[in-house]
Amino acid sequence: IPPGPRAPLPPFPRDFLWGVATSAHQIEGAADERGPSVWDAFTALPGNVKDGTTAAVACDHVRRYREDVALVRDLGVGAYRFSVSWPRVLPEGTGAVSERGLDFYDRLVDELCAADVRPVPTLFHWDTPLAVEEAGGWLTRATAERFAEYVAVVAARIGDRVPKWITLNEPAEHTLLGHALGQHAPGKRLLFDALPVAHHQLLGHGLAVRALRAAGAQDVGVANSHGPTWPASDAPADREAADFYDVLLNRLFSDPLLLGRYPEGVAELLAAAVPDPAADLKVIAEPLDWYGVNFYQPTKVGAPAEHATEFSGVTLPPQLPFAPREITGHPLTDFGWPVVPEALTELLLALRERYGDRLPPLVITENGCSYDGLDDQDRIAYLDGHLRALHRARTAGVDVRGYFVWSLLDNFEWAEGYRQRFGLVHVDYATQRRTPKASYHWLRSALAGLEAQAP
Numbered sequence: 001i002p003p004g005p006r007a008p009l010p011p012f013p014r015d016f017l018w019g020v021a022t023s024a025h026q027i028e029g030a031a032d033e034r035g036p037s038v039w040d041a042f043t044a045l046p047g048n049v050k051d052g053t054t055a056a057v058a059c060d061h062v063r064r065y066r067e068d069v070a071l072v073r074d075l076g077v078g079a080y081r082f083s084v085s086w087p088r089v090l091p092e093g094t095g096a097v098s099e100r101g102l103d104f105y106d107r108l109v110d111e112l113c114a115a116d117v118r119p120v121p122t123l124f125h126w127d128t129p130l131a132v133e134e135a136g137g138w139l140t141r142a143t144a145e146r147f148a149e150y151v152a153v154v155a156a157r158i159g160d161r162v163p164k165w166i167t168l169n170e171p172a173e174h175t176l177l178g179h180a181l182g183q184h185a186p187g188k189r190l191l192f193d194a195l196p197v198a199h200h201q202l203l204g205h206g207l208a209v210r211a212l213r214a215a216g217a218q219d220v221g222v223a224n225s226h227g228p229t230w231p232a233s234d235a236p237a238d239r240e241a242a243d244f245y246d247v248l249l250n251r252l253f254s255d256p257l258l259l260g261r262y263p264e265g266v267a268e269l270l271a272a273a274v275p276d277p278a279a280d281l282k283v284i285a286e287p288l289d290w291y292g293v294n295f296y297q298p299t300k301v302g303a304p305a306e307h308a309t310e311f312s313g314v315t316l317p318p319q320l321p322f323a324p325r326e327i328t329g330h331p332l333t334d335f336g337w338p339v340v341p342e343a344l345t346e347l348l349l350a351l352r353e354r355y356g357d358r359l360p361p362l363v364i365t366e367n368g369c370s371y372d373g374l375d376d377q378d379r380i381a382y383l384d385g386h387l388r389a390l391h392r393a394r395t396a397g398v399d400v401r402g403y404f405v406w407s408l409l410d411n412f413e414w415a416e417g418y419r420q421r422f423g424l425v426h427v428d429y430a431t432q433r434r435t436p437k438a439s440y441h442w443l444r445s446a447l448a449g450l451e452a453q454a455p
């Protein structure tokens with residue numbers, strides 16, 4: 001399918017890092033060759049995944065990684081963001097290392113290097129080993145320590161060929177969806193009692209940064225979800241609710257990471273679970289070489305409803321001090337998320353405004369959308385719009401040095417199962433046949449065009 005006619009992208013420098021992203025649980029399959037994770041347990045229970053599927057096979061990537069690396073290479077991007085599955089490396093989460101599991105990542109990294117694509121591993125993308133969960137999971141401090149030990153094992157094996165690391169993916173979503181609302185694994189519905197999960201992931205991040213540095217890593221970052229929070233109206237109750245949501249989404253993780261302190265109000269909520277927050281914050285605020293932003297859409301938030309509300313398939317209990325509202329006047333993806341590219345410019349300017357010189361260089365570590373079909377002109381419009389929005393932020397002085405599309409392949413979209421397709425490449429799950437979509441061809445020629453004229 002030929003790419004539709006479109007104006008060339010605005011210029012990006014030659015050393016701008018272009019990439020595509022995936023995660024282990026969403027593509028790897030070969031579940032019987034690793035230890036179980038919280039997601040295996042969660043998807044085994046009826047009702048948790050909308051189409052009743054699991055990721056036992058997914059994209060069968062463990063067997064087909066050579067073909068997938070060739071797709072990345074042929075796209076013409078310089079980097080591939082994947083995640084390492086903790087239970088594939090340590091089936092029990094701690095203790096005995098699986099040589100077979102480590103071998104897989106060793107071969108994947110070699111294959112990427114041979115294809116001249118930089119491997120950018122994420123060390124945790126939500127697939128906690130079940131044994132670690134059964135010992136208390138991210139509600140306990142010990143999990144942060146176990147995580148750093150696992151990170152050291154991975155770094156010792158592939159660190160010699162990894163130019164750039166990501167510790168955690170979206171600890172905010174993992175806390176909120178996995179532990180507060182129960183829509184993701186491990187399916188806990190703790191509401192604000194989930195806050196220690198945020199702290200222990202942050203601590204795990206800081207300990208992992210130290211483990212990576214000890215192994216010689218030079219270029220370490222994290223991937224956090226961010227998005228502008230818009231109040232439903234100017235009414236004080238709506239503004240207050242939106243500010244609160246903004247703390248949870250945009251500051252709960254970035255303030256400790258970049259400023260070494262929690263936002264107002266949060267420290268009190270954590271007091272019971274964290275004996276010595278000041279000492280932990282020193283670890284958490286280990287300097288980063290860059291900061292990763294996953295952006296999908298803005299959120300509109302208003303004062304809480306009196307009854308439980310349905311939002312985006314999640315039932316939100318009435319005791320939350322905010323309630324999300326529908327954003328109207330913008331196109332929606334197949335997932336129902338509004339498409340608002342200018343919100344990316346707004347977000348990047350807001351991060352720069354808030355953190356000033358404390359903000360490391362940024363990389364967009366995920367951006368993308370769910371649409372069906374091979375002739376995915378809507379995805380082309382989404383990516384094109386967001387790249388222009390990113391360019392505007394750069395022109396306004398925000399130091400953004402890279403951009404990764406979520407995702408290379410259609411894959412297991414968590415509680416949605418296989419119903420949402422985020423790939424530049426279509427996967428026919430019955431045959432595992434990969435077919436590049438129109439968006440893949442568009443991105444390839446857009447990048448080739450940029451390279452021809454890059455400053």
Ligand code: GBH
Nearest residue numbers: 023170173225296297299312336337338413
């Ligand atoms: C990321 O999380 C994950 O890192 C990745 O694994 C996943 O596959 C990918 O995105 C796509 O979902 O209902 O309009 O308020 C996504 C983070 C947070 C983005 C919630 C959408 C709600 C949209 N998501 N947000 S809306």
